[in-house]
Amino acid sequence: MFAKPLADIFPCPPAGLDVLSLDEQRVPQHVAVIMDGNGRWAKKRALNRLNGHKAGIEAVRETIRAARDIGVRYLTIYSFSTENWKRPDAEVEGLMNLFAKTMLAEVDELDEEGVRVMTIGDQTRLPVDTREAFARAWEQTKDNPGMTLVVAVNYGGRQELLHAVEQMVQAGRDDPSFEVTEEAFARALYTSSLPDPDLLIRTSGELRISNFLLWQIAYSELFVTDVLWPDFDRYEFLRAVLAFQNRSRRFGGVK
Ligand code: IPE
Ligand code: IPE
Ligand code: MG
Numbered sequence: 001m002f003a004k005p006l007a008d009i010f011p012c013p014p015a016g017l018d019v020l021s022l023d024e025q026r027v028p029q030h031v032a033v034i035m036d037g038n039g040r041w042a043k044k045r046a047l048n049r050l051n052g053h054k055a056g057i058e059a060v061r062e063t064i065r066a067a068r069d070i071g072v073r074y075l076t077i078y079s080f081s082t083e084n085w086k087r088p089d090a091e092v093e094g095l096m097n098l099f100a101k102t103m104l105a106e107v108d109e110l111d112e113e114g115v116r117v118m119t120i121g122d123q124t125r126l127p128v129d130t131r132e133a134f135a136r137a138w139e140q141t142k143d144n145p146g147m148t149l150v151v152a153v154n155y156g157g158r159q160e161l162l163h164a165v166e167q168m169v170q171a172g173r174d175d176p177s178f179e180v181t182e183e184a185f186a187r188a189l190y191t192s193s194l195p196d197p198d199l200l201i202r203t204s205g206e207l208r209i210s211n212f213l214l215w216q217i218a219y220s221e222l223f224v225t226d227v228l229w230p231d232f233d234r235y236e237f238l239r240a241v242l243a244f245q246n247r248s249r250r251f252g253g254v255k
Helices: 038-042 049-071 088-111 128-141 156-173 182-187 234-245
Strands: 029-033 074-081 116-120 148-155 199-202 223-224
Touching: 038 049, 049 074, 049 088, 049 234, 074 088, 088 116, 088 128, 088 148, 116 128, 128 148, 148 156, 156 182, 199 234, 223 234
Parallel strands: 029 074, 029 199, 074 148, 116 148, 199 223
Antiparallel strands: none
């Protein structure tokens, strides 16, 4: 159900975007986003990359509200990959500080809005302030009934798969009759409590997955926009959802 009339959620649509064509019955349950292009956005303005990441925060805020208002149940945002440690120390450090600061600044408002915050990825390698900010948000919001915001931080699809395989091996040792099934495997992933994404959005025009949710996106609909992440807004989000609603999902069958 929409939280309020569509014209209030999307008050100033750009020309040609038909807000009212959004079908309340076919809103994706889970949307995952590869937020890319912060560095290029900054470069175009002769700013340093961290300014691009800071500008991206507003796009995250907009996306959370738009998703929640149209009735998305799970929103997963790719914030830092296991490969992003390769970046210059100052950028990594700046990002980690930005995550901690933003999480602390936003958690009360998210909590009031009924949003439940969780993380996926290996938190143990994060600086303590960042790890604690996420842990606190998770704890504070864990019983909320609204949309679940999943922050993927130090997340890598391959690392997650290896972690699941290790658990399968251990389960087989503990119980020789243990069977490796799709269900058992999915339960060993960080996303065990989440449905698979229906829609995967990537900004900045790159046509790749960059180690995101490798198992879970087997049948996700893909939407790539050239818009750079800091320029992404509720209207671009709506464009992605409308495109999703026009797809024919067959899951290998016929329709
Ligand atoms: C995405 O923007 C943010 C993170 C990966 C943390 P980038 O920093 O990758 O921006 P580009 O791709 O260099 O433009
Ligand atoms: C993917 O973006 C990771 C995140 C958005 C956190 P990257 O910018 O790291 O991906 P590549 O290097 O272009 O594949
Ligand atoms: Mg990038």
